[in-house]
Amino acid sequence: TLADQVRIIEVGPRDGLQNEKTSIPVETKIELINRLARTGLTTIEAGSFVHPKWVPQMAASDKVLESILKSPPASQLPITYQWLLPNSKGLDNYFKVMNTSASAPDGYPTPPPSPKMDEGPALNTSSRDPNAMPGTTSGVESMSTSQTGNNQRHEVSIFMAATESFSKKNTNCSIQESLDRFRPLMAESRKQGYAVRAYISVALGCPFEGAVDPHKVAEIAADLMEMGADEISVADTTGMGTAPVTKKLLQTLKEAGIRNEDMAMHFHDTFGQALINTMVSLDHGIRAFDSAVGGLGGCPYSPGATGNVATEDLVYSLHSLGADTGVDLDEVSRIGEWITGEIGKGNSSSAGKATLAR
Numbered sequence: 001t002l003a004d005q006v007r008i009i010e011v012g013p014r015d016g017l018q019n020e021k022t023s024i025p026v027e028t029k030i031e032l033i034n035r036l037a038r039t040g041l042t043t044i045e046a047g048s049f050v051h052p053k054w055v056p057q058m059a060a061s062d063k064v065l066e067s068i069l070k071s072p073p074a075s076q077l078p079i080t081y082q083w084l085l086p087n088s089k090g091l092d093n094y095f096k097v098m099n100t101s102a103s104a105p106d107g108y109p110t111p112p113p114s115p116k117m118d119e120g121p122a123l124n125t126s127s128r129d130p131n132a133m134p135g136t137t138s139g140v141e142s143m144s145t146s147q148t149g150n151n152q153r154h155e156v157s158i159f160m161a162a163t164e165s166f167s168k169k170n171t172n173c174s175i176q177e178s179l180d181r182f183r184p185l186m187a188e189s190r191k192q193g194y195a196v197r198a199y200i201s202v203a204l205g206c207p208f209e210g211a212v213d214p215h216k217v218a219e220i221a222a223d224l225m226e227m228g229a230d231e232i233s234v235a236d237t238t239g240m241g242t243a244p245v246t247k248k249l250l251q252t253l254k255e256a257g258i259r260n261e262d263m264a265m266h267f268h269d270t271f272g273q274a275l276i277n278t279m280v281s282l283d284h285g286i287r288a289f290d291s292a293v294g295g296l297g298g299c300p301y302s303p304g305a306t307g308n309v310a311t312e313d314l315v316y317s318l319h320s321l322g323a324d325t326g327v328d329l330d331e332v333s334r335i336g337e338w339i340t341g342e343i344g345k346g347n348s349s350s351a352g353k354a355t356l357a358r
């Protein structure tokens with residue numbers, strides 16, 4: 001059995017909802033996050049600061065962030081919220097909310113920093129930061145408790161792609177332009193005390209170019225780590241990844257010096273391979289996985305791509321291996337059923353439905 005702790009990054013409120021055509025009320029998004037924050041999940045990707053014309057569903061992410069800051073979900077555990085953004089405009093919009101809502105909101109309580117927040121990093125940051133304070137593993141962590149003074153931490157997620165075609169479609173720029181944008185953006189985020197996660201999309205297959213060279217993914221990952229990324233999320237946007245392709249990519253990343261503890265895997269389940277690829281990744285030593293409650297998800301610029309691996313399915317299979325996720329499967333299953341009902345979609349989590357039926 002696998003006795004290790006496995007970290008789950010719940011991306012339902014962002015990846016899960018971004019591709020839904022009918023507008024979901026901001027109250028529903030906030031309720032989803034509030035409920036998820038009480039299941040034992042400790043990392044939630046809560047929204048994105050992208051152009052509202054490109055992804056209309058995420059347009060109210062500023063309202064979601066304001067709400068989390070002003071009325072934090074009643075979680076017993078410290079929760080890390082991640083905010084996806086592609087460029088400096090997105091970062092500015094994010095800072096605007098953080099700096100107005102977090103510092104002097106009306107009647108906003110400012111409790112002392114939670115001691116729990118000092119226990120460890122949310123991301124797998126290691127001692128790469130030359131400015132790290134003694135006794136901490138990075139400068140970012142040492143600042144993170146002062147972000148909001150509450151039982152929450154906020155982080156930035158940036159995203160780019162492993163192929164030129166997908167990069168152009170999703171963010172209207174080349175791979176090199178993405179990297180050029182991210183260097184100052186990452187430095188600024190870290191300076192302001194926010195850890196940075198970096199996604200590499202289409203790492204296991206591209207809807208426009210087909211098979212993807214794992215060496216290209218490794219080269220991008222190395223560039224992002226060198227710029228100061230705290231974690232790389234290696235994304236199978238299209239669900240084209242299979243067990244051998246996943247294995248080959250992980251080997252190539254390892255050979256390029258990317259450490260397992262600096263990576264998470266982000267599997268979409270379009271071809272039903274997400275859990276198989278998860279097993280391959282666990283075997284390789286990866287201990288962080290992205291998933292979305294109810295199996296929601298999809299990228300608007302990846303034709304035909306469907307949901308992320310369902311959190312319920314991931315939790316169920318991790319528990320079967322003896323891994324510790326800290327997540328309450330029953331409660332996550334209820335949330336999956338509720339949110340898919342709210343948006344009028346079938347619940348695509350097998351383990352979620354079976355859990356509720358027993």
Ligand code: HMG
Nearest residue numbers: 049050051054055086089090170171172199201235237299
């Ligand atoms: P662009 O048109 O090239 O932007 O879009 P621009 O820099 O030329 O600016 C044009 C206008 O957009 C300007 O306004 C900017 O201010 C504004 P104007 O001066 O004309 O009034 N603008 C923005 N407004 C709000 N927020 C911003 C922003 N940036 C510029 N951040 C851009 C480039 C990147 C903005 C656009 O392509 C975009 O928003 N793309 C986002 C696409 C997206 O969100 N995709 C889904 C998320 S990624 C994903 O799902 C994959 C993932 O799950 C992993 C996986 O599975 O692969 C993470």
Ligand code: MG
Nearest residue numbers: 015235237299
């Ligand atoms: Mg995705």
